[in-house]
Amino acid sequence: MIITCTLNPSLDYYMETTHPLQAGETIRSDLEYYEAGGKGINVSIVLNNLQVPSRATGFVGGFTKDFYIQLLEKYSYIQPNFTYIDGHTRINVKFEDGKNETELNAAGPYVTNSDMENLMLKTNRLDEGDYFVLGGGCQDYLMEYVTAMLERLMNDGVRVCLDTNRRVLEAVQQYHPFLVKTRDVYENRHAGKVLSKDELIDAMLAIHQAGTSNVLCTTNGGREAYYASEKGVYYSKMTNHDRAVSMIGTGDALVGGFLMSSLSSLDTVDAFRFGCCCSEATAYSKGFATREKVMKLYETSEVEKLR
Numbered sequence: 001m002i003i004t005c006t007l008n009p010s011l012d013y014y015m016e017t018t019h020p021l022q023a024g025e026t027i028r029s030d031l032e033y034y035e036a037g038g039k040g041i042n043v044s045i046v047l048n049n050l051q052v053p054s055r056a057t058g059f060v061g062g063f064t065k066d067f068y069i070q071l072l073e074k075y076s077y078i079q080p081n082f083t084y085i086d087g088h089t090r091i092n093v094k095f096e097d098g099k100n101e102t103e104l105n106a107a108g109p110y111v112t113n114s115d116m117e118n119l120m121l122k123t124n125r126l127d128e129g130d131y132f133v134l135g136g137g138c139q140d141y142l143m144e145y146v147t148a149m150l151e152r153l154m155n156d157g158v159r160v161c162l163d164t165n166r167r168v169l170e171a172v173q174q175y176h177p178f179l180v181k182t183r184d185v186y187e188n189r190h191a192g193k194v195l196s197k198d199e200l201i202d203a204m205l206a207i208h209q210a211g212t213s214n215v216l217c218t219t220n221g222g223r224e225a226y227y228a229s230e231k232g233v234y235y236s237k238m239t240n241h242d243r244a245v246s247m248i249g250t251g252d253a254l255v256g257g258f259l260m261s262s263l264s265s266l267d268t269v270d271a272f273r274f275g276c277c278c279s280e281a282t283a284y285s286k287g288f289a290t291r292e293k294v295m296k297l298y299e300t301s302e303v304e305k306l307r
Contacts, residue, residue, distance in 0.1 A: 001055070001125075001126060001130045001131070002047065002052070002053070002054040002055070002130070002131040002132075002133065002259065003054065003055045003056075003057055003081075003122075003123065003126060003130070003131070003132050003133070004040035004041065004043045004044045004047075004054055004055070004056050004057070004133040004135060005040050005057050005058050005119075005132065005133065005134050005135070006038035006039060006040035006041050006056070006057075006058035006135055006136050007058055007059060007111070007134075007136060007137070007138055007139065007142065007146070008038070008058075008059070008090065008108040008136060008137060008139065009036070009037060009038035009040075009041055009058050009059070009060060009068070009089060009090075009136075010037040010038055010089065010090045010091065010092040010105070010106070010108070011034060011036065011037065011064045011067065011068050011071075011089055011090070011091045011092070012034065012035045012036070012037035012091075012092050012093075012094055013032065013034055013091055013092065013093050013094065014031075014032065014033050014034070014035065014094045014096070015029040015031070015032050015093065015094070015095050015096070016029060016030055016031040016032075016095075016096045016097075016098075017029045017030045017031075017095075017096075017097055017098075018030060018097065018098050019097060020097050020099070020100075021095055021097050021100065021102055029095075034067070034071060035071060035287075036068050036071040036072050037092060038058065038135065038136050039135030039136040039163055039164075039251075039252050040056065040057075040058060040133055040134065040135030040136060041056055041058075041072075041135075042135065042249045042252035042253075042256070042288070043133050043135055043252050043255050043256045043259070044056045044075070044078045044256075045075060045078070045256075045288050046249075046252060046253050046255075046256025046257065046260075046278060046282075046288050047077065047078075047256050047259065047260060048075040048076065048077040048078050049288055049289065049290055049291055050256070050257070050260045050278075050291050050294070051077060051291065052077060052259075052260050052263065053077045053078075053079070054077065054078060054079070055078075055079045055080075055081045056072065056078050056079070056080055056081065056082070057081045057082055057083070057119065057122055058082055058083070058119070059082065059083050059084075059085045059089075059109070059111055059115060059119065060082045060083075060084065060085070060089045061084050061085035061086055061087050061088060061089060061109060062085075062086070062087055062088025062089055062109065063088055064088055064089040064090075064091065065084065065088075065089055068089050069082070081122060083115055083118045083119045083122070085109060085111060085112070085115045086109075087108075087109020087110055087111075088109055089108075089109070090105075090106035090107065090108040090109065091106060092104065092105045092106060094248065096246070101246065101247070101248060108139075111139065111142060113145070116142055116145040116146075117145075119149075120145065120149050123149060123152075123153060126153060126156070126158045127156065127157070127158070128156060128157030128158065129157065129158075129159070130158050130159065131158070131159045131160075131161060131178070131259060132150075132153050132158050132159070132160050132161065133161040133163075133255070133259070134146070134150070134160070134161070134162050134163070134164050134168070135163045135164065135252065135255070136163070136164060137164060137165055138164050138165050138167075138168050143167065143168070143171070146168060147168065147171040147172055150162075150168070150172045150175070150177075151172055151175050154172070154175035154176060154177065155175065159178035159179070160172075160175075160177045160178055160179075161177065161178055161179040161180075161181070161255065161259065162177050162179070162180050162181070163180075163181040163182075163251070163252070163255055169207070169212075173207065173210045173211045173212055174210070174211050175211070176211045176212070176213065177211070177212045177213070178212075178213050178214060179212070179213065179214045179215075179216065179255070179258065179259075180207055180212045180214070180215050180216070181215075181216040181217070181218075181251065181254065181255050182204075182207070182215070182216070182217045182218075183217070183218050183219075183222075183251065200217065200219070200226065201226065201228070201233050201306060201307065204217055204226060204228040204233065205228050205233065207228070208228045208229060208230075213229060213230075214227070214228075214229050214258070214268055215227065215228040215229065216254060216255065216258065216272070216275070218250070218251050218254065218279075221247055222238075222239070222247045222250040222251055222279070222283070223237070223238055223239040223244075223247070223283075224236070224237050224238060225238055225254060225272075225275075225276050225279065226306075227268075227269070227272040227303070229268055229269075231268065231269055232305055232306070232307050233305070233306045233307040234269060234272055234303045234304065234305055234306065235303065235304045235305075235306050236272070236273070236276040236301075236302075236303045236304070238250070238254075238276050238279050238280040238283070239279075239280055239283045239284075243283075243284055244283045244284065245283065245284055245285060245286055246283065246286070247283055249282055249287075249288060250279040250280075250282050250283050251279070253275070253278040253279045253281075253282040253288060253289065254275040254276060254278060254279040255275065256275070256278060257271075257274045257275035257276070257277060257278030257279065257294065258271045258272060258274065258275035259271075260274070260278075261274040261275065269303065272303060273298070273301055273302070273303045274294075274298060276301065276303065277294050277295075277297040277298045277301050278294050280297055280301075281293040281294045281296075281297050
């Protein structure tokens with residue numbers, strides 16, 4: 001069983017136009033549409049396109065709740081299993097003008113202790129060998145609950161996958177997460193500098209040596225990826241920038257592809273390769289890539305061993 005969890009999902013409102021976005025101007029879009037958003041949700045959508053079932057959980061509520069769940073009904077392999085809250089699921093605006101992607105992200109609703117306890121009950125059905133994917137930010141006031149939930153899951157043998165705040169990882173890495181995905185190793189904001197390639201690799205290896213089995217990292221706006229594990233450090237250049245349609249969700253596609261491949265093979269390096277193909281195919285697609293596009297790239301793709 002795979003459960004994806006998004007603590008602060010979003011109803012994403014996409015607006016596209018050929019006119020550049022300028023502050024202070026009124027711009028009329030050429031196309032608008034909605035999608036159910038959030039990093040955990042995105043992983044479920046990637047798995048759906050690869051024909052892998054998952055349960056999507058997290059918090060939804062308010063006047064946007066029903067429409068959000070309705071948007072997920074088009075995915076045959078996603079089973080919504082949300083905890084309903086009183087606050088409104090946030091609406092994020094994604095604005096594309098043909099050259100740039102601008103995002104306006106709302107803060108989201110308040111989650112009560114009772115809401116969080118209800119969510120934690122949903123994870124009790126997970127057992128050894130199951131997967132739990134926490135994608136997206138964790139609210140500061142939920143940290144104690146979230147770390148306790150993750151600790152219990154890992155102690156029960158659940159394969160926990162994290163693409164979330166640095167604080168969450170640092171609090172639970174001693175319990176051995178199955179997978180951690182980072183962006184420039186948290187962009188090294190706490191150190192205030194850009195990492196060199198060697199520094200990046202050393203930082204990933206440090207995460208691995210602290211207890212994480214598999215470490216993924218995307219750099220250069222999601223166009224390059226690194227993988228670190230007991231098998232070494234590997235690299236892939238995933239995207240030709242001139243051909244990319246959109247980079248939104250490419251990191252989530254990397255995670256989803258890695259998980260899908262891990263279900264059927266112990267070769268985690270090949271899982272990294274497959275995940276990179278999912279990411280690249282998504283960059284060349286409007287929305288998340290189909291299985292057919294991924295497999296076409298997989299036939300000729302390669303990864304490079306660095307250490």
